[in-house]
Amino acid sequence: MSTASSMPEPASEAPHGPPADRRPLIEVDGLKVHFPIPGKGLFARGGGVVRAVDGVSFAINRGETLGLVGESGSGKTTVGRAILRILDPTEGRVLFHPETPRAGNGAGAGGPVDVTTLKGERLRRFRRHMQLIFQDPYASLNPRMTVRDIIAEPLEVQGLLKSKAAIDARVREIAGRCKLNVEHLRRFPHAFSGGQRQRICIARALVTQPEFIVCDESVSALDVSIQAEILNLLMDLQAEFQLTYLFIAHDLSVVAHLSTRVAVIYVGEFVELAPTRRLFFQPMHPYTKALMSAVPTVDADAAFDPIALQGEIPNPADAPSGCRFHTRCPYAQPACTIDRPAWREIAAGHFVACHYAEDIAAGHLAPNHAPGVAAE
Amino acid sequence: MDATTPPASVERPPGGEPEPAPDQLLQVIDLKVSFRSDEGLVRAVDGVTFDLAQGLTLGLVGESGSGKSVTTKAVMQLLPNNAVVDPASRLYFRTERTAADIATLAPRSREMRRIRGGEIAMIFQEPMASFSPVYTIGNQMMEAIRLHRHVGKAEAREIAVDMLDRVGIANPALRVRQYPHELSGGMRQRAMIALALSTRPALLIADEPTTALDVTTQAQVLELLDELRRDFAMAMIFITHDMGVIAQVAQAVAVMYLGRVVERGPTRALIDTPHHPYTEGLLRAIPRLDRLDERLSPVGGDIPSPMERPTGCPFHPRCARMIAGTCDTAPPPSVKVGPDHHVDCFLYA
Numbered sequence: 001m002s003t004a005s006s007m008p009e010p011a012s013e014a015p016h017g018p019p020a021d022r023r024p025l026i027e028v029d030g031l032k033v034h035f036p037i038p039g040k041g042l043f044a045r046g047g048g049v050v051r052a053v054d055g056v057s058f059a060i061n062r063g064e065t066l067g068l069v070g071e072s073g074s075g076k077t078t079v080g081r082a083i084l085r086i087l088d089p090t091e092g093r094v095l096f097h098p099e100t101p102r103a104g105n106g107a108g109a110g111g112p113v114d115v116t117t118l119k120g121e122r123l124r125r126f127r128r129h130m131q132l133i134f135q136d137p138y139a140s141l142n143p144r145m146t147v148r149d150i151i152a153e154p155l156e157v158q159g160l161l162k163s164k165a166a167i168d169a170r171v172r173e174i175a176g177r178c179k180l181n182v183e184h185l186r187r188f189p190h191a192f193s194g195g196q197r198q199r200i201c202i203a204r205a206l207v208t209q210p211e212f213i214v215c216d217e218s219v220s221a222l223d224v225s226i227q228a229e230i231l232n233l234l235m236d237l238q239a240e241f242q243l244t245y246l247f248i249a250h251d252l253s254v255v256a257h258l259s260t261r262v263a264v265i266y267v268g269e270f271v272e273l274a275p276t277r278r279l280f281f282q283p284m285h286p287y288t289k290a291l292m293s294a295v296p297t298v299d300a301d302a303a304f305d306p307i308a309l310q311g312e313i314p315n316p317a318d319a320p321s322g323c324r325f326h327t328r329c330p331y332a333q334p335a336c337t338i339d340r341p342a343w344r345e346i347a348a349g350h351f352v353a354c355h356y357a358e359d360i361a362a363g364h365l366a367p368n369h370a371p372g373v374a375a376e
Numbered sequence: 377m378d379a380t381t382p383p384a385s386v387e388r389p390p391g392g393e394p395e396p397a398p399d400q401l402l403q404v405i406d407l408k409v410s411f412r413s414d415e416g417l418v419r420a421v422d423g424v425t426f427d428l429a430q431g432l433t434l435g436l437v438g439e440s441g442s443g444k445s446v447t448t449k450a451v452m453q454l455l456p457n458n459a460v461v462d463p464a465s466r467l468y469f470r471t472e473r474t475a476a477d478i479a480t481l482a483p484r485s486r487e488m489r490r491i492r493g494g495e496i497a498m499i500f501q502e503p504m505a506s507f508s509p510v511y512t513i514g515n516q517m518m519e520a521i522r523l524h525r526h527v528g529k530a531e532a533r534e535i536a537v538d539m540l541d542r543v544g545i546a547n548p549a550l551r552v553r554q555y556p557h558e559l560s561g562g563m564r565q566r567a568m569i570a571l572a573l574s575t576r577p578a579l580l581i582a583d584e585p586t587t588a589l590d591v592t593t594q595a596q597v598l599e600l601l602d603e604l605r606r607d608f609a610m611a612m613i614f615i616t617h618d619m620g621v622i623a624q625v626a627q628a629v630a631v632m633y634l635g636r637v638v639e640r641g642p643t644r645a646l647i648d649t650p651h652h653p654y655t656e657g658l659l660r661a662i663p664r665l666d667r668l669d670e671r672l673s674p675v676g677g678d679i680p681s682p683m684e685r686p687t688g689c690p691f692h693p694r695c696a697r698m699i700a701g702t703c704d705t706a707p708p709p710s711v712k713v714g715p716d717h718h719v720d721c722f723l724y725a
C-alpha cells in the first residue's frame with residue numbers, strides 16, 4: 001500500500017498561504033480505532049466493535065492544511081484524537097517529524113517520534129507540540145477562570161515557563177495576535193461573544209507554540225461573518241508561525257478556502273485525497289462526486305442538481321463488505337460487494353479507493369438505475 | 377400586508393392595537409424578549425416584526441446571538457423561566473382551527489398545548505433531543521398523533537407507519553417497533569421529521585436541522601422538507617447560517633442583527649439586491665468555491681455586548697455608510713424597497 005507521503009502534490013495547488021513544504025510533519029500509517037460495543041440491545045453481537053476508523057494512511061506536510069470531510073459519524077474526530085493521542089489507536093502508527101532535535105520533545109536524536117508508543121512523562125511533555133481547537137467555544141472554557149488564566153493554563157501544566165512575568169508576557173503576546181486586548185484578559189468567558197470565545201480557544205491552543213493543530217469543527221457554530229474572521233486569523237497565524245493544520249468541517253466551501261489538500265472519509269475509511277482544486281473540480285470517487293454536486297450555492301445561475309444517493313449511511317459496527325460505499329454507489333458492480341478497493345495513487349498526489357475510478361471518469365460505466373446492488 | 381405591519385421603530389402602532397391579517401398564517405409584531413440575569417434584564421429580541429403566509433418557507437439568518445432561536449421559541453412558548461416577553465408583543469396565528477394571539481396564551485393552557493407540537497412543530501439539529509430513549513419510535517409517534525388528532529390506537533399506528541414511509545425510511549413497519557438508538561444517524565434525522573409532521577402541523581420550525589449532516593444527506597433532507605411542505609401546504613421557518621441552503625429552500629428571508637429584523641424580502645431579491653449594509657456584509661462574507669483565491673471578508677468592527685446596546689440603528693457602530701447625527705440617534709424607519717421587501721435603514725428613508 002502506498003502512503004500519501006510518497007508523492008505530495010505541487011505546492012502551487014494551494015489556494016492560500018505560503019507554498020507548502022513537501023516534507024511531512026505527520027505520517028499516519030494503517031491507523032485503526034475500534035471501540036467495543038457496550039451494553040445490551042440489538043447491536044450487541046458478542047464482542048462486536050464499532051470500526052470507527054479502519055485502516056487509513058496519509059501524511060500531512062509541514063505548513064499545509066489538510067482538510068477532512070465526511071458524514072457525521074464517519075470517523076473524522078476519531079482520526080484527529082488518535083493523532084493527538086487523546087485516545088489510543090487499536091492499530092497503526094503516527095509518526096511526528098520534529099523540525100530540529102529539541103530537548104524534551106520526546107524524540108531521540110532528531111529522528112521521528114512514534115506518537116502511538118509514547119507513554120507517561122514523555123507523552124505529557126510531547127503534548128505541547130500538538131493542540132486541539134474544538135467546535136464549541138462555550139463548553140470548552142472554564143467559566144470560573146479569567147481569560148488570562150485560561151490561556152496560561154497549558155503553559156503552567158507543561159511547566160514550560162517558570163516565572164509569572166514570563167507567562168504574562170507570552171499570554172499577552174499571543175492574545176494580541178488573536179485580537180484580544182489586555183482588558184479582555186481580566187474578564188471571565190461569559191462576557192464574550194461566540195467569535196471572541198473562539199479566539200480565546202485559539203490563543204490557548206497557540207500558547208505552547210505547537211507545530212500541529214487539529215481544528216475540529218472550529219467554526220461550525222459561528223455565523224458567516226465571524227467564521228470569515230476566524231478563518232482569516234487561522235490563515236495569518238499559519239503563515240506567521242509555520243503551523244500545520246488538520247482541519248475538520250462539514251462546510252465544504254470553508255474547507256476549500258483553508259485547505260491545501262482535502263481527504264474524504266466514509267464509514268471509517270478514506271475514499272479520496274487530493275489537492276483542493278483537484279478534489280473539488282475533478283473528483284474521482286463516486287461519493288466525492290455526490291458530495292461536490294450537493295454543495296448549496298447562493299448563485300442563481302448555478303444549476304443545483306445534487307446526485308441522489310439511495311439508502312442509509314451504514315452503521316460502522318456493521319460495515320458493508322468490499323467497498324463500504326457499494327450499498328449506495330450509483331456505479332457499483334458485483335466485485336464491489338466482495339473486494340475492498342485499494343488505496344491507490346491515480347495521478348500525482350491524487351489518491352482514491354475505487355475499483356472503477358478510471359472507467360467512471362472516462363464515461364465507460366453508466367450510473368445504475370437502481371443504485372446499491374447489495375443494499376439492505 | 378403593509379397596512380397591518382407597523383413600522384418597527386414605534387413601540388405601539390399609532391392606530392392602537394394592530395389587526396391580524398386574515399391572509400397570514402403567522403404575524404410576529406414587535407416581539408420583545410428579555411432575560412433576567414445577574415446584570416439585570418438583558419434584551420435578546422428587540423422588536424421583531426415579520427409575517428408568514430400559509431405554505432411558504434421563511435429563512436431566518438443573521439449573526440450568532442441575534443435572537444433567531446429565541447424568536448422561534450417565543451412562537452412555540454418554549455422560552456425558559458428567566459425570559460420575559462413584553463406584553464405589547466403580538467404573535468397572531470391563524471389556521472382553519474385556530475385564530476389566536478399566542479403571546480396572550482398561558483404556556484400550559486389547553487389551547488397552547490394543542491398548538492405546540494400539533495399545529496406548530498419543531499425540529500432541531502440533534503435528533504435525539506426530540507426522542508425519549510426509553511420508548512419505541514412508534515410509541516412516541518402514536519402518542520403525539522393521539523394527543524393532537526382524534527384517532528384510535530390502530531389508526532395512529534397506521535399514520536405513524538405511513539409517515540415513516542413518507543420520509544423515506546425503508547421497512548417502516550419494523551422501524552416503529554425499534555428504539556431511537558437502534559436507528560442510524562440519518563434515519564433518526566428522518567424519524568424526527570416524521571414525528572414532527574405526524575400531527576400535520578400548519579407550521580414547522582426548523583432550527584439548523586442540517587448543520588451536522590454532510591451535503592448529500594442535507595440535500596435529501598431539504599428536498600424531503602420541501603416536498604412535504606408542498607404536499608401538506610405547510611409553512612416553514614428555517615434557521616441556518618448557510619445562505620446557500622436558504623437560497624435552495626426559502627421563498628422569503630428575514631435577516632436578524634442584535635435582536636431585530638433589519639431586512640426581509642423575497643429570497644432572490646434579497647440575495648441579488650441586498651439593501652441593508654449588514655445584509656450586504658453577510659453576503660460578502662460567504663466563502664465561495666468560485667473565489668478560492670480571495671481572502672474572506674468579514675463584516676468589519678466588533679459585535680457590541682448585549683449589555684451595551686447601541687442607540688439609534690443597532691448596526692451603526694459597524695456600518696461603513698453610517699450617517700453621523702442620524703443613524704446614531706434615532707431608530708431607523710422601516711422602508712419598503714420592493715414588493716414585500718423591507719429594510720430598516722436611514723439610507724432609504
Ligand SMILES: Nc1ncnc2c1ncn2[C@@H]1O[C@H](COP(=O)(O)OP(=O)(O)OP(=O)(O)O)[C@@H](O)[C@H]1O
Pocket residue numbers: 035036050052070071072073074075076077078079316588
Ligand atoms: N468513545 C467512543 N466509544 C464508542 N464509540 C465511539 C466513541 N467515539 C466515537 N464513537 C463512534 O465512532 C464513530 C465515529 O465517530 P466520530 O466522532 O469520529 O465521527 P465524526 O466523523 O467526527 O462525526 P461528527 O461529524 O458527527 O462529529 C461513530 O459511529 C461514533 O458513534
Ligand SMILES: Nc1ncnc2c1ncn2[C@@H]1O[C@H](COP(=O)(O)OP(=O)(O)OP(=O)(O)O)[C@@H](O)[C@H]1O
Pocket residue numbers: 221223411413420438439440441442443444445446447456458682
Ligand atoms: N436562557 C437564556 N438566558 C439568558 N440569555 C439567553 C438565554 N437564551 C438566549 N439568551 C441570549 O439571547 C440572545 C439571543 O440568543 P439566540 O439563541 O436566539 O441567538 P441565535 O440567533 O439563535 O444565535 P445562534 O445563531 O448562535 O444560534 C443571546 O444574546 C443569548 O445569549
Ligand code: SF4
Pocket residue numbers: 285286287323324325326327329330331332333336341353354355356357
Ligand atoms: S464503483 Fe464500486 S468501488 Fe467504486 S465507489 Fe462505487 S461501489 Fe465503491
Ligand SMILES: [Mg+2]
Pocket residue numbers: 076077078216
Ligand atoms: Mg466529530
Ligand SMILES: [Mg+2]
Pocket residue numbers: 444445446
Ligand atoms: Mg440559535
